[in-house]
Amino acid sequence: MKIAIVLKSYLKILDLSKEKTTVQKINRSxxxxxxxxxxxxxxxxxxxxxxxxxxxxxxxxxxxxxxxxxxxxxxxxxxxxxxxxxxxxxxxxxxxxxxxxxxxxxxxxxxxxxxxxxxxxxxxxxxxxxxxxxxxxxxxxxxxxxxxxxxxxxxxxxxxxxxxxxxxxxxxxxxIWTDRPSLPYEQVQIHPLEYSGESTASKIQKITTEIEKENADYYFLSTLDDIAWLFNIRSTDVDYTPLVISFGIIGKKTSYLFCDSNRFEAKTIAIFKELSVEIINYDLVAKKLPELSKNKRIITDKASLNFACYKAIKGEIIFKQSWCSRSKLLKTRLK
Structure with missing residues (x-):
């Protein structure tokens, strides 16, 4: 009986200690x-x-x-x-x-x-x-x-x-945020054709057709799900999603994927090279945009284009709803 009483008292002290610790954590937060x-x-x-x-x-x-x-x-x-x-x-x-x-x-x-x-x-x-x-x-x-x-x-x-x-x-x-987490650095994987249902080459060709229709030079993409879909890439940059932190620019001859190159295996880089897609580090987008857009016409979506990128574009901007967002609604037989 005495042991039971002592044990009960001990457990009560533990509960109070846990409660006190929780309150301290909340107050500290x-x-x-x-x-x-x-x-x-x-x-x-x-x-x-x-x-x-x-x-x-x-x-x-x-x-x-x-x-x-x-x-x-x-x-x-x-x-x-x-x-x-x-x-x-x-x-x-x-x-x-x-x-x-x-x-x-x-x-x-x-x-x-x-x-x-x-x-x-x-x-x-x-x-x-x-x-x-x-x-x-x-x-x-x-x-x-x-x-x-x-x-x-x-x-x-x-x-x-x-x-x-x-x-x-x-x-x-x-x-102020001196221990701010770094940007993602996990490996980027190619989403297999057997699951994507359409190749990156096919999608890029369709966007190139849209560029030509508008008599433009480039198509700039900001939305992560659009970029993941277009380039058929996947990673774990955002919790509970397969998205990759990146920007994309599609050109008539050369396209650009802004994502740190060290996140890609050599064979993946080779695949994109065959598609005339150049991989450029993510934080260089603001530097590359003025170079590419000067005296050019660039298509993008004002709902997703961030204002820093908008200020970096030095050519004419054609605002249109994202072609990728519309095209994703059309499912292939495989999907």
Missing amino acids: MNQINERIQSLRTEMNTLGMDAYIIPSSDPHQSEYVGDYWKIREFFSGFNGSAGTLVVTKTEVALWTDSRYFLQVEQQCKNTLVNLFKQSIPHAPEHVPWLCKHLAENTVIGIDYRQFSKLQMETLLSFATPKKITIQNTPFLVDK
């Missing part, structure tokens, strides 16, 4: 979030910014992103797939839809983050709110890579009338 926000505000003040917008997306307008791009989660503690964090000098507002209301309340409890409920999922309701609360001649900081051309048009439509400046600060986060 909350403190970290608040410290990160304060650090962000310090950087904003140094750069003369009155607000900073952090979306959920990556340079490809993905809803589900790799660890490197989980910036909104880093600063808010909220790890849902959709939401936008707006940090001003006096407010930390997290906008998300009804799927995540309860989750935000739990994960952001006792932090500086306040939930702002979206009435329509993915709608940019934070933009009119922010521009309404900012004075004239103020500055909003963003990373151009995380905003599409279409999203920038919306932001500028509200900011311009109040003479609010949009400032590009692509590496601001790195000063």
